[in-house]
Structures are given as C-alpha cells and as structure tokens.
Amino acid sequence: MARHDEVLIALRQIIRATDLYSRKLSKVAGLTAPQLLVLQAIKPHGELTMGDIANEVSVSQATVTTILDRLEKRGLIERKRGEQDKRRVYASLTGEGGAILERAPTPLQEEFMARFEQLQDWEQTLILSSLQRVAAMMNAGDIDASPVLDLGAIDRAQPATEERRGRHRTHSQTDQK
Template identity: 50%
Template sequence: MDKSQDALVLLRQIIRATDMQDKEISRCTGLTLPQLMIMQTLRMSAPLSTGELAKEITLTQATVTSILDRLEKKNLISRERGTEDKRKVWVNLTQEGLELIKGAPTPQQDLFSRRFDDMQGWEQSMVISALERVAFMLDAQHLDAAPMLDIGQLDRPDTGLKK
C-alpha cells in the first residue's frame, strides 16, 4: 500500500471513531455530542447566560439556542430570564439533566485534549501543522468548525434513541 493509502486509512479510522462515539453517546443518553457538551459545561459552570455558554463551547449563539430548545423540551435544562437584565437568559441543568449526564461516556475530544496537552510543545506543533496541511489538501480550511469531534450539523435534532 502506498503512503497516500496509509493516510486515507488513518483519516477513515478517525472518521469511524468519531461516528462510533456519536452512536455510543446517543445510545447511552439519547443526546447528540453538542447537547452533551452543553450539559457538561452547565454541570461545571451553571448558571450561564446563553451568550456565555456559546463562548465557552465555541459555538454561535444561534446554534446554542437551537440546542437549548431541544434540551428544554426534554426537561434536561431550564432557562430563566434575568431579574436585573431581562435580556439575559440564565441556563441551568434540571435534576433530570444532571442524572442523565452522570452516566454519559467521556467525549473523545476530552481524551484527545488530555493526551495532546501531555505532548511536548514541538510535538503539538507538528500535529497541528500536519492537520492544517490535511485540511488544506481536502479543501476544508475555509469551513467553520467547532472544537469537537462530531460529524454533521451541530444543531441537528437528537436521535431520540433514549427517552
């Protein structure tokens, strides 16, 4: 097998691992990865405003609002309008939401971040450089992307596998 085939196999392994984890999260929780990430962020830092939450997980406020709508319908989060500033909406986990994420699998980007942070600075730079080159080779450098290993649209409806 030539080197380009080796590279394509590695890319496919990354894509498959991401897809498999997406299915595992959905099977265990009934949530998408972005929904789980929002809930985990709220678990650590709630209450947060919608804007603060969007900045924290590097998604647009519109995307976060769409995801929050779905989580609220499932009674996993609650939103409360601010008392001093009525424009601010504060988001919290409900008890049901807290219980759900206690048993959720650890997202791959958490494992990746820990392992990446353990690398030497020069190794980190090499990985970033190689990934930038791959993104360029796939003509993907212009695509907007959040720092999460997930496929598809981030504010897509959940699969509803677990209710």
C-alpha cells in the same frame, strides 16, 4: 501499500472513531456531543446565559439556542429571565439533565486533549501543521468548525442547503443509472 492509502486509512479511522463515539453517546445518554458539551458547560456554574454557553463551547449563539431548545423539550434544562435584567435569559440543568450528565461518557475531545497535552511541544506542532495541511489539501481550510468532535450538523437541526440537496440528487440520479 502506498503512503496516500495509509493517510486515507488514518483519516477514515478518525472519522470512524468519531462516528462510533457519537453512537455510543446517543445510546448511553440519548445526546449528541454538542448537547453534552452544553450540559457540561452549564453544570459548574449552575446557570449561564446563551452568550456564556456559546463562548464556553465555541459555537454561535444561534447554535446554542437550537441546542437548548432541544434540551428544554426533553426536560434536561430550563430557562428563566434574569431577575435584575429581564433581557438576559439563563439556562440551568434540571434534575434529569444532571442525571443524564452523570451517566454520559467522557467527550471524545477531552480524551484527545489529555493525550495531546502529554506530547512534547514539537510533536504537538507537527500534528497541528500536518492536520492543517491535510485540511487545505481537502479544500477544507476555509470551513468554519468548532472544536467539537462530532459528525453532522452541530445542532442537528440545520436543514440541508440547496447546494447539498442538489448534490445529493445528482448522486442519487447517478446511482440509479
């Protein structure tokens, strides 16, 4: 087997592992990985502002707001205005949010980080530089991404861009020919 095929297989295995984890998380807890990370960020603090959550999870405040909207609709978190500063809004877990968090599987990136930290420094550097090179080879070096291992839009509410819609239509039309 050619080396490039082995590389593509390894990339596909990583994508597949992420997809399988996302499905397991959805089945077991009814959450996406970013939703789980937001709940986990809130738990040890009792309550956090949107900005604090964004910093903890490494996503934008707009993304956090969208995730919190979904979690609030499901009754997993509640928001309240600050007592001293009414401009600040705090999110906290509800009882149901805490219960779901207890039965949710460990985030995939936590397992990865634990194993990665056990590697020698040179091995970590080698993996990092190799993956950065692969990202560049796939023209993905400039794509903004958070350290959340999940598939699809991070907030699951981002509408497809016109470019993606056009590309999808083009592929669909091509498939029909």
